[in-house]
Amino acid sequence: xxxxxxxxxxxxxxxxxxxxxxxxxxxxxxxxxxxxxxxxxxxxxxxxxxxxxxxxxxxxxxxxxxxxxxxxxxxxxxxxxxxxxxxxxxxxxxxxxxxxxxxxxxxxxxxxxxxxxxxxxxxxxxxx
Amino acid sequence: xxxxxxxxxxxxxxxxxxxxxxxxxxxxxxxxxxxxxxxxxxxxxxxxxxxxxxxxxxxxxxxxxxxxxxxxxxxxxxxxxxxxxxxxxxxxxxxxxxxxxxxxxxxxxxxxxxxxxxxxxxxxxxxx
DNA sequence: GTTGACTCCGTAGTAGCTACGGACTTTAGT
DNA sequence: ACTAAAGTCCGTAGCTACTACGGAGTCAAC
Numbered sequence: 001x002x003x004x005x006x007x008x009x010x011x012x013x014x015x016x017x018x019x020x021x022x023x024x025x026x027x028x029x030x031x032x033x034x035x036x037x038x039x040x041x042x043x044x045x046x047x048x049x050x051x052x053x054x055x056x057x058x059x060x061x062x063x064x065x066x067x068x069x070x071x072x073x074x075x076x077x078x079x080x081x082x083x084x085x086x087x088x089x090x091x092x093x094x095x096x097x098x099x100x101x102x103x104x105x106x107x108x109x110x111x112x113x114x115x116x117x118x119x120x121x122x123x124x125x126x127x128x
Numbered sequence: 129x130x131x132x133x134x135x136x137x138x139x140x141x142x143x144x145x146x147x148x149x150x151x152x153x154x155x156x157x158x159x160x161x162x163x164x165x166x167x168x169x170x171x172x173x174x175x176x177x178x179x180x181x182x183x184x185x186x187x188x189x190x191x192x193x194x195x196x197x198x199x200x201x202x203x204x205x206x207x208x209x210x211x212x213x214x215x216x217x218x219x220x221x222x223x224x225x226x227x228x229x230x231x232x233x234x235x236x237x238x239x240x241x242x243x244x245x246x247x248x249x250x251x252x253x254x255x256x
Numbered sequence: 257g258t259t260g261a262c263t264c265c266g267t268a269g270t271a272g273c274t275a276c277g278g279a280c281t282t283t284a285g286t
Numbered sequence: 287a288c289t290a291a292a293g294t295c296c297g298t299a300g301c302t303a304c305t306a307c308g309g310a311g312t313c314a315a316c
Contacts, residue, residue, distance in 0.1 A: 012165050049256070052253075056233060057229050066251070070254075073245045077240065080245060080248055081240060086235060088234065095226050098219055109212050110223045117200060120205035123197075126181050
Protein backbone atom coordinates (compact mmCIF):
# COMPACT_ATOMS: atom_id res chain seq x y z
CA UNK A 1 0.00 0.00 0.00
CA UNK A 2 1.48 3.29 -1.11
CA UNK A 3 1.23 6.59 0.67
CA UNK A 4 -1.55 7.88 -1.60
CA UNK A 5 -3.61 4.76 -0.88
CA UNK A 6 -3.18 5.28 2.84
CA UNK A 7 -4.14 8.92 2.43
CA UNK A 8 -7.28 8.01 0.48
CA UNK A 9 -8.23 5.22 2.90
CA UNK A 10 -8.14 7.62 5.85
CA UNK A 11 -9.14 10.91 4.29
CA UNK A 12 -5.85 12.33 5.44
CA UNK A 13 -3.83 14.63 3.23
CA UNK A 14 -0.79 12.90 1.76
CA UNK A 15 1.63 15.51 3.00
CA UNK A 16 0.07 15.24 6.44
CA UNK A 17 0.90 11.52 6.50
CA UNK A 18 4.54 12.36 5.98
CA UNK A 19 4.26 15.08 8.58
CA UNK A 20 2.87 12.63 11.14
CA UNK A 21 5.74 10.27 10.40
CA UNK A 22 8.25 13.09 10.80
CA UNK A 23 6.95 13.99 14.26
CA UNK A 24 6.81 10.35 15.30
CA UNK A 25 3.05 9.90 15.37
CA UNK A 26 3.20 7.24 12.66
CA UNK A 27 6.01 4.66 12.68
CA UNK A 28 8.39 4.81 9.70
CA UNK A 29 7.07 2.20 7.25
CA UNK A 30 9.05 -0.28 5.19
CA UNK A 31 10.40 0.99 1.91
CA UNK A 32 10.50 -0.43 -1.61
CA UNK A 33 13.88 -0.74 -3.34
CA UNK A 34 13.22 2.67 -4.89
CA UNK A 35 12.54 4.15 -1.47
CA UNK A 36 8.73 4.30 -1.71
CA UNK A 37 6.82 3.84 1.56
CA UNK A 38 4.91 0.56 1.95
CA UNK A 39 2.04 0.62 4.42
CA UNK A 40 0.06 -2.21 6.03
CA UNK A 41 -3.50 -2.43 7.31
CA UNK A 42 -2.34 -1.67 10.85
CA UNK A 43 -1.06 1.68 9.61
CA UNK A 44 -4.51 2.46 8.23
CA UNK A 45 -6.03 1.74 11.63
CA UNK A 46 -3.51 3.86 13.46
CA UNK A 47 -3.95 6.78 11.09
CA UNK A 48 -7.73 6.44 11.27
CA UNK A 49 -7.45 6.74 15.03
CA UNK A 50 -5.39 9.90 14.62
CA UNK A 51 -7.72 11.45 12.02
CA UNK A 52 -10.78 10.70 14.10
CA UNK A 53 -9.17 12.08 17.24
CA UNK A 54 -8.17 15.23 15.38
CA UNK A 55 -11.77 15.61 14.19
CA UNK A 56 -12.78 15.55 17.85
CA UNK A 57 -10.33 18.32 18.55
CA UNK A 58 -7.62 16.40 20.38
CA UNK A 59 -4.17 17.91 19.98
CA UNK A 60 -1.40 15.86 18.43
CA UNK A 61 0.23 15.55 21.86
CA UNK A 62 -3.01 14.29 23.37
CA UNK A 63 -3.26 11.82 20.52
CA UNK A 64 0.29 10.72 21.14
CA UNK A 65 -0.72 9.94 24.73
CA UNK A 66 -3.90 8.19 23.65
CA UNK A 67 -1.98 6.00 21.23
CA UNK A 68 0.49 5.02 23.91
CA UNK A 69 -2.33 4.31 26.37
CA UNK A 70 -4.25 2.31 23.80
CA UNK A 71 -1.33 -0.01 23.16
CA UNK A 72 -1.42 -1.47 26.67
CA UNK A 73 -4.80 -3.17 26.32
CA UNK A 74 -4.57 -5.06 29.61
CA UNK A 75 -4.44 -1.93 31.78
CA UNK A 76 -7.44 0.07 32.99
CA UNK A 77 -8.73 2.91 30.88
CA UNK A 78 -8.74 5.44 33.70
CA UNK A 79 -6.04 7.50 32.04
CA UNK A 80 -7.82 7.40 28.70
CA UNK A 81 -10.90 8.65 30.47
CA UNK A 82 -8.80 11.39 32.04
CA UNK A 83 -7.49 12.61 28.70
CA UNK A 84 -10.99 12.63 27.24
CA UNK A 85 -12.52 14.46 30.21
CA UNK A 86 -9.76 17.05 30.25
CA UNK A 87 -10.34 17.64 26.56
CA UNK A 88 -14.10 17.90 27.04
CA UNK A 89 -13.51 20.46 29.77
CA UNK A 90 -11.37 22.49 27.36
CA UNK A 91 -14.07 22.30 24.71
CA UNK A 92 -16.68 23.44 27.21
CA UNK A 93 -14.46 26.34 28.28
CA UNK A 94 -14.10 27.35 24.66
CA UNK A 95 -17.89 27.09 24.28
CA UNK A 96 -18.44 29.50 27.15
CA UNK A 97 -15.87 31.85 25.68
CA UNK A 98 -17.56 31.81 22.29
CA UNK A 99 -21.01 32.26 23.82
CA UNK A 100 -19.88 35.41 25.63
CA UNK A 101 -18.21 36.63 22.49
CA UNK A 102 -21.25 35.99 20.29
CA UNK A 103 -23.49 37.80 22.76
CA UNK A 104 -21.23 40.82 22.72
CA UNK A 105 -21.03 40.84 18.94
CA UNK A 106 -24.83 40.61 18.67
CA UNK A 107 -25.24 43.48 21.08
CA UNK A 108 -22.84 45.61 19.08
CA UNK A 109 -24.55 44.84 15.81
CA UNK A 110 -28.09 45.29 17.05
CA UNK A 111 -27.62 48.67 18.69
CA UNK A 112 -26.14 50.17 15.55
CA UNK A 113 -28.39 52.50 13.59
CA UNK A 114 -26.27 52.26 10.47
CA UNK A 115 -25.78 55.85 9.60
CA UNK A 116 -22.27 57.30 9.51
CA UNK A 117 -19.17 55.66 10.88
CA UNK A 118 -18.76 58.54 13.30
CA UNK A 119 -21.84 57.32 15.19
CA UNK A 120 -21.34 53.60 14.55
CA UNK A 121 -21.82 51.71 17.81
CA UNK A 122 -19.85 48.80 16.47
CA UNK A 123 -16.78 50.97 16.05
CA UNK A 124 -17.47 52.65 19.38
CA UNK A 125 -17.64 49.29 21.14
CA UNK A 126 -14.40 48.23 19.57
CA UNK A 127 -12.74 51.46 20.62
CA UNK A 128 -13.56 50.53 24.22
CA UNK B 129 5.35 57.72 25.91
CA UNK B 130 7.65 54.74 25.63
CA UNK B 131 6.76 51.33 24.33
CA UNK B 132 6.39 49.82 27.81
CA UNK B 133 3.96 52.59 28.75
CA UNK B 134 1.89 51.92 25.68
CA UNK B 135 1.95 48.21 26.46
CA UNK B 136 0.78 48.80 30.04
CA UNK B 137 -1.89 51.30 28.98
CA UNK B 138 -3.44 48.77 26.61
CA UNK B 139 -2.68 45.47 28.27
CA UNK B 140 -0.84 44.43 25.16
CA UNK B 141 2.43 42.54 25.35
CA UNK B 142 5.42 44.75 24.54
CA UNK B 143 6.73 42.44 21.86
CA UNK B 144 3.28 42.31 20.35
CA UNK B 145 3.33 46.08 19.93
CA UNK B 146 6.48 45.79 17.86
CA UNK B 147 4.92 42.92 15.96
CA UNK B 148 1.86 45.01 15.10
CA UNK B 149 4.14 47.75 13.86
CA UNK B 150 6.13 45.27 11.77
CA UNK B 151 3.00 44.02 10.02
CA UNK B 152 1.72 47.55 9.50
CA UNK B 153 -1.18 47.47 11.96
CA UNK B 154 0.36 50.27 14.00
CA UNK B 155 2.07 53.18 12.24
CA UNK B 156 5.80 53.56 12.89
CA UNK B 157 6.08 56.10 15.72
CA UNK B 158 8.57 58.92 16.06
CA UNK B 159 11.90 58.04 17.56
CA UNK B 160 14.09 59.66 20.17
CA UNK B 161 17.66 60.51 19.22
CA UNK B 162 18.71 57.16 20.65
CA UNK B 163 16.14 55.41 18.48
CA UNK B 164 13.52 54.75 21.19
CA UNK B 165 9.90 54.75 20.07
CA UNK B 166 7.76 57.72 21.20
CA UNK B 167 4.02 57.12 21.24
CA UNK B 168 1.12 59.54 21.50
CA UNK B 169 -2.40 59.23 22.89
CA UNK B 170 -3.78 58.45 19.45
CA UNK B 171 -1.55 55.37 19.39
CA UNK B 172 -3.07 54.21 22.66
CA UNK B 173 -6.53 54.53 21.14
CA UNK B 174 -5.58 52.67 18.01
CA UNK B 175 -3.94 49.86 19.95
CA UNK B 176 -6.90 49.68 22.32
CA UNK B 177 -9.13 49.21 19.31
CA UNK B 178 -6.92 46.38 18.12
CA UNK B 179 -6.69 44.69 21.52
CA UNK B 180 -10.44 44.90 22.02
CA UNK B 181 -11.14 43.56 18.53
CA UNK B 182 -8.73 40.68 19.11
CA UNK B 183 -10.55 39.88 22.36
CA UNK B 184 -13.73 39.62 20.30
CA UNK B 185 -12.00 37.17 18.02
CA UNK B 186 -11.46 39.33 14.96
CA UNK B 187 -8.43 38.31 12.92
CA UNK B 188 -5.65 40.79 12.33
CA UNK B 189 -6.75 41.13 8.70
CA UNK B 190 -10.32 41.85 9.78
CA UNK B 191 -8.97 44.43 12.20
CA UNK B 192 -6.91 45.96 9.42
CA UNK B 193 -10.13 46.39 7.43
CA UNK B 194 -12.01 47.77 10.42
CA UNK B 195 -9.28 50.33 11.07
CA UNK B 196 -9.37 51.47 7.47
CA UNK B 197 -13.17 51.64 7.51
CA UNK B 198 -13.16 53.52 10.82
CA UNK B 199 -10.90 56.23 9.48
CA UNK B 200 -13.49 57.48 6.97
CA UNK B 201 -15.96 58.76 9.55
CA UNK B 202 -18.22 60.48 7.04
CA UNK B 203 -19.15 57.29 5.17
CA UNK B 204 -21.89 54.86 6.18
CA UNK B 205 -21.07 51.98 8.45
CA UNK B 206 -22.58 49.32 6.23
CA UNK B 207 -19.22 47.71 5.57
CA UNK B 208 -18.33 47.75 9.25
CA UNK B 209 -21.60 46.03 9.91
CA UNK B 210 -20.72 43.50 7.22
CA UNK B 211 -17.38 42.65 8.78
CA UNK B 212 -19.01 42.26 12.20
CA UNK B 213 -21.84 40.09 10.89
CA UNK B 214 -19.47 37.88 8.94
CA UNK B 215 -17.39 37.41 12.04
CA UNK B 216 -20.43 36.65 14.14
CA UNK B 217 -21.46 34.03 11.60
CA UNK B 218 -18.03 32.44 11.89
CA UNK B 219 -18.28 32.41 15.67
CA UNK B 220 -21.72 30.80 15.45
CA UNK B 221 -20.40 28.18 13.05
CA UNK B 222 -17.60 27.42 15.47
CA UNK B 223 -20.18 27.18 18.26
CA UNK B 224 -22.17 24.58 16.35
CA UNK B 225 -18.99 22.68 15.64
CA UNK B 226 -17.99 22.66 19.31
CA UNK B 227 -21.49 21.67 20.41
CA UNK B 228 -21.42 18.63 18.14
CA UNK B 229 -17.95 17.80 19.32
CA UNK B 230 -18.84 18.12 23.01
CA UNK B 231 -21.89 15.91 22.53
CA UNK B 232 -19.78 13.22 20.92
CA UNK B 233 -17.14 13.42 23.61
CA UNK B 234 -19.79 13.17 26.33
CA UNK B 235 -21.32 10.13 24.64
CA UNK B 236 -17.94 8.45 24.44
CA UNK B 237 -17.12 9.13 28.05
CA UNK B 238 -20.52 8.15 29.45
CA UNK B 239 -20.78 4.79 27.72
CA UNK B 240 -17.41 3.65 29.01
CA UNK B 241 -17.47 1.12 31.87
CA UNK B 242 -13.88 1.81 32.81
CA UNK B 243 -12.43 -1.64 32.96
CA UNK B 244 -9.58 -2.58 30.62
CA UNK B 245 -8.45 -0.61 27.63
CA UNK B 246 -9.33 -3.53 25.41
CA UNK B 247 -13.02 -2.83 26.08
CA UNK B 248 -12.74 0.96 26.43
CA UNK B 249 -15.49 2.59 24.40
CA UNK B 250 -13.54 5.82 24.24
CA UNK B 251 -10.70 4.13 22.42
CA UNK B 252 -13.18 2.20 20.28
CA UNK B 253 -14.92 5.39 19.26
CA UNK B 254 -11.63 6.98 18.36
CA UNK B 255 -10.66 3.96 16.29
CA UNK B 256 -13.77 4.60 14.21
C1' DG C 257 30.89 55.50 37.76
C1' DT C 258 28.35 51.74 38.09
C1' DT C 259 24.33 49.09 38.66
C1' DG C 260 19.90 47.90 37.06
C1' DA C 261 16.11 48.62 34.16
C1' DC C 262 14.81 49.62 29.68
C1' DT C 263 15.09 49.50 24.64
C1' DC C 264 16.83 48.14 20.21
C1' DC C 265 16.89 44.52 16.35
C1' DG C 266 16.71 40.21 13.94
C1' DT C 267 15.73 35.61 14.35
C1' DA C 268 13.59 31.37 15.89
C1' DG C 269 10.15 28.92 18.13
C1' DT C 270 5.03 27.50 18.93
C1' DA C 271 0.63 24.12 16.38
C1' DG C 272 -0.73 21.71 12.58
C1' DC C 273 -0.52 21.54 8.71
C1' DT C 274 0.01 22.81 3.33
C1' DA C 275 2.63 24.03 -0.72
C1' DC C 276 6.63 24.15 -3.66
C1' DG C 277 10.41 22.60 -6.54
C1' DG C 278 13.47 19.49 -8.67
C1' DA C 279 14.75 14.79 -9.06
C1' DC C 280 13.54 10.16 -9.49
C1' DT C 281 10.22 5.96 -10.39
C1' DT C 282 6.37 3.65 -11.98
C1' DT C 283 2.62 2.81 -15.09
C1' DA C 284 -0.11 3.04 -19.26
C1' DG C 285 -0.35 3.51 -23.97
C1' DT C 286 1.58 3.19 -28.55
C1' DA D 287 11.07 -0.32 -26.68
C1' DC D 288 9.84 4.41 -26.01
C1' DT D 289 7.44 8.14 -24.18
C1' DA D 290 4.38 10.79 -21.44
C1' DA D 291 1.77 11.21 -17.38
C1' DA D 292 1.22 10.32 -12.77
C1' DG D 293 3.16 9.21 -8.51
C1' DT D 294 6.86 9.58 -5.01
C1' DC D 295 10.94 11.34 -2.81
C1' DC D 296 13.05 15.10 0.24
C1' DG D 297 13.97 19.47 2.34
C1' DT D 298 12.30 23.82 3.01
C1' DA D 299 9.19 27.70 3.40
C1' DG D 300 4.75 29.50 4.19
C1' DC D 301 0.45 30.23 7.10
C1' DT D 302 -1.68 32.87 12.11
C1' DA D 303 -0.64 35.48 16.01
C1' DC D 304 2.22 35.82 18.74
C1' DT D 305 6.32 34.98 22.32
C1' DA D 306 11.09 34.37 23.54
C1' DC D 307 15.97 34.97 23.10
C1' DG D 308 20.46 37.11 22.79
C1' DG D 309 23.66 40.69 22.50
C1' DA D 310 24.16 45.47 22.16
C1' DG D 311 23.17 50.07 23.29
C1' DT D 312 20.80 53.69 26.54
C1' DC D 313 18.89 55.93 30.50
C1' DA D 314 18.06 56.98 35.56
C1' DA D 315 19.31 56.69 40.17
C1' DC D 316 22.60 56.35 43.72
